Amino acid sequence: MGSLTAAKNGQRIAVCIPTLNEAESIGAIVTTIRRELMERHPLVDELLVIDSGSSDDTRLIAANAGARVFLSAEIAPEQGSFRGKGENLWKALHATDCDHICFIDGDIGNFGPHFVTGLVGPLLTDPSIGHVKAFYERPITQADGFRPTGGGRVSEILVRPLLSLFYPELTAFLQPLSGEYAARREVFRSLPFPGGYGVELAHLIDLSRSLGLDAMAQTDLDQRQHRNRSDEELGRMSFGILQVLFRRLQRDGKIDLNLELPQWLQIWRFDGESLVGSPVELKEPERPPLQ
Numbered sequence: 001m002g003s004l005t006a007a008k009n010g011q012r013i014a015v016c017i018p019t020l021n022e023a024e025s026i027g028a029i030v031t032t033i034r035r036e037l038m039e040r041h042p043l044v045d046e047l048l049v050i051d052s053g054s055s056d057d058t059r060l061i062a063a064n065a066g067a068r069v070f071l072s073a074e075i076a077p078e079q080g081s082f083r084g085k086g087e088n089l090w091k092a093l094h095a096t097d098c099d100h101i102c103f104i105d106g107d108i109g110n111f112g113p114h115f116v117t118g119l120v121g122p123l124l125t126d127p128s129i130g131h132v133k134a135f136y137e138r139p140i141t142q143a144d145g146f147r148p149t150g151g152g153r154v155s156e157i158l159v160r161p162l163l164s165l166f167y168p169e170l171t172a173f174l175q176p177l178s179g180e181y182a183a184r185r186e187v188f189r190s191l192p193f194p195g196g197y198g199v200e201l202a203h204l205i206d207l208s209r210s211l212g213l214d215a216m217a218q219t220d221l222d223q224r225q226h227r228n229r230s231d232e233e234l235g236r237m238s239f240g241i242l243q244v245l246f247r248r249l250q251r252d253g254k255i256d257l258n259l260e261l262p263q264w265l266q267i268w269r270f271d272g273e274s275l276v277g278s279p280v281e282l283k284e285p286e287r288p289p290l291q
Contacts, residue, residue, distance in 0.1 A: 001041045004117060007124040014046040014098035015116055017067070018088035022106035023056040029104065029111045030065035036113040038066075044116065046096050049106070050075070050088040058106070070095055082285070085179075086199030090287040093188055100124075101188055105179035109225040118219040119182035130215040131183040131207055135174035136224040158238050159201060162245060166254050170204055173218055177201060177241075180221065187211065189290040196284050197237040198244030205248050232267060236282055239265045243284040 015033055019026060030047065037044040049062040049069045063069045073081035075091040089103060100123050102116055115134070122129045155177045163170045170176065177200045190210060194202045207216055229237070243263070249255045267278045 012045040012098040013100045014096040015102045016048045016092040019106040020052040021054045027061040030067045034066040052083045084195035087195040090193035102182035130187045132217045134178045134180035134221045136221045193287040194244045196240040198241045240284045
């Protein structure tokens with residue numbers, strides 16, 4: 001740890017956590033960062049929680065644990081606002097001027113300081129690296145108990161096959177949808193930010209073009225435990241990711257879309273007697289680069 005703090009050499013680091021109803025986990029994450037990486041070791045300079053409007057005590061818990069807490073809608077209000085993970089990340093760029101920004105999801109159940117040090121370390125020690133992404137083992141909780149692998153279903157059954165078809169060079173990233181990553185401030189400011197769950201995949205594709213694979217790194221954080229999402233939630237996530245991916249496939253000349261992508265996902269639910277269709281509008285707008 002001492003070598004990393006020495007390597008800062010005047011550079012400043014912000015950790016930003018996007019949240020929506022993370023009361024169960026956010027307190028431990030913020031407490032660990034503040035205690036281990038701000039008070040015991042002066043590595044992190046700013047600790048921000050950017051919240052989408054949680055209906056639980058996420059914001060209160062995070063503030064009591066020592067984070068600076070913002071409502072996403074209140075940051076750069078002249079830019080408007082909508083709910084989404086990517087929106088929170090883009091708004092975070094307005095809330096800090098640190099040299100390096102580390103994004104950490106707010107639902108990690110086994111959080112430790114290595115989630116931050118493993119990501120910012122390469123930025124501090126290798127000037128050729130501009131972006132660092134996490135990979136890890138992803139366990140899953142099932143009816144018959146806890147399994148050490150099997151998580152990351154959207155990555156494995158949707159994103160990895162599509163990358164293999166259209167962007168095979170990016171299959172080297174073991175967790176393409178990892179929510180834990182860090183970059184130099186100017187790198188993040190050069191990127192468009194899709195407003196929802198497509199943001200991580202968009203960044204990988206865009207950075208491979210603008211920054212180059214040699215400046216992109218990944219680091220092993222061992223294991224990430226978090227709550228497992230329902231099939232319906234994963235379907236919504238996949239729909240947003242596909243919108244972002246298809247836009248880039250067309251931009252990069254890999255496909256030719258002859259019509260505008262629809263923004264309605266058809267969901268079916270069983271009400272106890274019959275199946276009921278419930279179409280849900282899911283837009284994935286993109287915020288422009290900040291430079």
